Amino acid sequence: MERDDLIVNDSYSLNAHHSEEDGVKIRKNIWKVTVILTLLTTVEVFMGVFFKRSETFTWSMIKWTFIVLTIVKAAYIVLVFMHLGDERSNLKKVVLAPYMLFIGYLLFIAITEGFGHLMSFNNFH
Amino acid sequence: MGGEASKAISKEELWGGGQSPFSVSYGKMMMWYFLVSDALTFGGLLTAYGFVRASSEDAWPIGEQVFRALPGLDGQYPLIYVALMTFILIVSSVTMVLAVESGHRNDKSGVIRWMGLTIIGGFFFLGSQAWEWSHFIHGSGGSFLLAENVSVTSDDGQAFNLTKGDAVYMDQHFGHLAEPWLEGSPNISLVDSDHGVKLVEIGEHSHEAELHALTLNKYIENESHVSGDEAMKLWNARSSTFSFGANMHDNEYGIQQSYANFFFFITGFHGFHVFSGVVINIIIFIMAIQGVFERRRHYEMVEKVGLYWHFVDLVWVFVFTFFYLV
Numbered sequence: 001m002e003r004d005d006l007i008v009n010d011s012y013s014l015n016a017h018h019s020e021e022d023g024v025k026i027r028k029n030i031w032k033v034t035v036i037l038t039l040l041t042t043v044e045v046f047m048g049v050f051f052k053r054s055e056t057f058t059w060s061m062i063k064w065t066f067i068v069l070t071i072v073k074a075a076y077i078v079l080v081f082m083h084l085g086d087e088r089s090n091l092k093k094v095v096l097a098p099y100m101l102f103i104g105y106l107l108f109i110a111i112t113e114g115f116g117h118l119m120s121f122n123n124f125h
Numbered sequence: 126m127g128g129e130a131s132k133a134i135s136k137e138e139l140w141g142g143g144q145s146p147f148s149v150s151y152g153k154m155m156m157w158y159f160l161v162s163d164a165l166t167f168g169g170l171l172t173a174y175g176f177v178r179a180s181s182e183d184a185w186p187i188g189e190q191v192f193r194a195l196p197g198l199d200g201q202y203p204l205i206y207v208a209l210m211t212f213i214l215i216v217s218s219v220t221m222v223l224a225v226e227s228g229h230r231n232d233k234s235g236v237i238r239w240m241g242l243t244i245i246g247g248f249f250f251l252g253s254q255a256w257e258w259s260h261f262i263h264g265s266g267g268s269f270l271l272a273e274n275v276s277v278t279s280d281d282g283q284a285f286n287l288t289k290g291d292a293v294y295m296d297q298h299f300g301h302l303a304e305p306w307l308e309g310s311p312n313i314s315l316v317d318s319d320h321g322v323k324l325v326e327i328g329e330h331s332h333e334a335e336l337h338a339l340t341l342n343k344y345i346e347n348e349s350h351v352s353g354d355e356a357m358k359l360w361n362a363r364s365s366t367f368s369f370g371a372n373m374h375d376n377e378y379g380i381q382q383s384y385a386n387f388f389f390f391i392t393g394f395h396g397f398h399v400f401s402g403v404v405i406n407i408i409i410f411i412m413a414i415q416g417v418f419e420r421r422r423h424y425e426m427v428e429k430v431g432l433y434w435h436f437v438d439l440v441w442v443f444v445f446t447f448f449y450l451v
Contacts, residue, residue, distance in 0.1 A: 017423075018229050026226050034219045038212065041445075045208040048189050048450045054346055063451050070446040074439055081222045081435045083428075091147040095157055102165065106172060 033080045040069050156429045160436045163398075167440050170394065171447050174387045186344040186379040188449035194265060196256055207449050210253045211441060214399075217246025218438040221406075225431045228424025233413065236427055240410040243434065247403035254396045261388060264370030266300030268292045268343075268377045272364035277356075279349035285341060292368075292380070293359050294343040298334040302326055304369045321357045336360060344378050391448055395440055402437050405430050 018026070044066060053059045079085035084092055139146045147154055178185050189203035196206075220242040227235025271293060276286045287293075295303060302324040306313040312328045323335040338352040339359050351359060368377040376385035409430050418424045 017231065020230065023226060023230050027223065030219060030222050030226065034215065037215050041208060041211050041215070044446070044450055045204050049203045053187060066446050066450050070442055073442050077218065077435055077439045077442065081218055081438075082432055083225075088146075088148050091149060091154070091157070094147070095161055098161055098165070102168060110176075 029080065033076050037073055037076060040073050044069055150425060153425065153429055153432070156432050160432060163436070164440070167391075167394070167443065170387075170391050171443060174391065174447065177381075177383050177387070181381050181383075183380040184342075184345040185381065186384050187346075188451075190344045190348065191261075191378050192257070192449060194260055204449065206253070206257065207445065210250060210257070211445050213246055213250050213253065214438050214441050217243050217250065218435050220246060221431045221434045225424075225428050228418070228427040231419070231422070231424070233416070233419055236413050236418070236424060237410065240406060240413060240427070244403060244406050244410060247399060247406060247434075250399055251396065251403065254392065254399075258389075258392070261385075262370045262372065264300070264368075264377045266295040266297045266340075266377075267303060267367060267369035268294045269363045269368075270366040271359070271362050273362050275358055275362045277351050277358055279341065279351050279355070280338070281349065283347075283349055285349070285351075287341070287359075291341075292377075293363070294340040294377070295336075296338060296340070299324065299336055300369060302332075302334045303367065307367055320353065322360065388448070391444060395437070395444055398437050398440065402430075402434050405433065 047062055047065065051058055051062050084095060138144075145151075145154075149157075188207070192207050193201045193203040194206065195202050220239045224236050224239035224243060227239055269292070271287055271289055271291050274286070274288050276284065278284050302313055306315065306324055310326075313324055313326045315322055315324055317323075318335055321336050323333050325331075325333040336356060338350045339356045341347075341349045341351060368375050370377060371385040371388070373386065373389070374382065376382060378384055409426055412418065412426065413424075418426060
């Protein structure tokens with residue numbers, strides 16, 4: 001099968017092969033990320049169970065903490081487990097840039113349209 | 126890691142044609158493009174959930190009060206089961222990345238071992254989700270709506286002025302008999318007991334359930350229990366509208382049917398992804414055993430399905446936060 005991922009010196013792109021010594025290092029990193037992901041999830045569950053929603057200020061801080069922790073977890077999964085961190089930076093941008101746009105769009109739409117339900121439907125006629 | 130992907134190559138050579146400027150194969154790049162678009166679908170679903178929830182005028186059911194059962198146990202364990210599902214998925218993601226790593230060393234037995242464990246993890250997750258759906262559909266006791274305004278005092282002394290149409294929740298044992306009783310089962314009857322009323326089932330499975338306590342605000346803020354004469358006041362004010370568990374047009378968890386519908390759609394769509402992931406993993410697992418990749422001298426297919434499998438984990442991280450926690 002002809003390959004379409006060869007670069008200048010005709011070697012294979014991601015250098016899919018690595019040595020035993022590199023393997024040891026990579027596995028160590030994988031287990032480290034596993035521990036981090038598990039700890040973050042445990043922290044999230046404890047926060048969700050112990051903090052009461054009636055305390056509005058605390059709860060809104062908790063919500064933001066959830067969102068930040070989620071993004072941290074997502075970054076570990078994408079950059080380490082999915083190896084995006086090891087890819088060429090143009091591929092990184094192709095994958096991540098749509099989400100930068102999407103998040104910006106979402107913030108815009110949430111702020112401008114978020115109060116739409118308070119208006120009467122008849123106003124739109 | 127890194128390898129050729131991190132090598133500095135001049136722009137002219139990279140974009141000059143004849144090679145992949147991203148230094149990835151066609152298949153892997155298309156997998157990334159697919160995942161980018163698929164993530165937007167999930168993003169759309171979670172955004173829709175957020176908007177519907179924010180625009181709801183009634184209190185929205187909260188995760189730690191809806192999801193607090195464990196299989197075979199009676200007590201309350203808020204979010205523990207969902208946390209367990211999350212952990213299973215994270216672990217199966219780890220075994221997948223270890224399979225990819227073995228592939229990079231051309232270690233066939235390592236790939237087979239870790240892929241096998243990944244598939245087992247996938248089945249565990251699917252099984253957990255099946256139980257969770259079953260529990261969600263059957264409910265934990267059911268609810269009825271009030272036909273008139275009632276004022277009651279809860280066990281901890283709070284006064285509640287309930288209005289017509291407010292929901293009151295039964296416990297699991299009473300609700301279990303109430304459902305067939307309402308459907309007109311001839312073996313079940315409602316009789317007076319020492320403390321109020323009870324449902325008695327005669328025949329093969331004869332047993333009875335007393336109306337010990339009713340619950341207010343079971344799935345939202347300020348959950349309170351009402352028992353004794355106060356509970357009887359609520360029971361006597363019941364309307365004919367009962368809900369047990371959830372389906373596509375009725376649910377006991379909230380006034381909003383969209384809550385149940387979003388649960389079914391979001392977790393169902395994710396579960397369908399997990400199911401497809403397990404099927405694809407099995408195919409690659411068999412190919413690895415047959416030595417297809419050994420003959421090809423690279424295990425890039427494992428890397429491609431690995432991307433898909435990690436994506437499934439990634440989506441769950443977001444579903445966990447935005448559906449269960451927030």
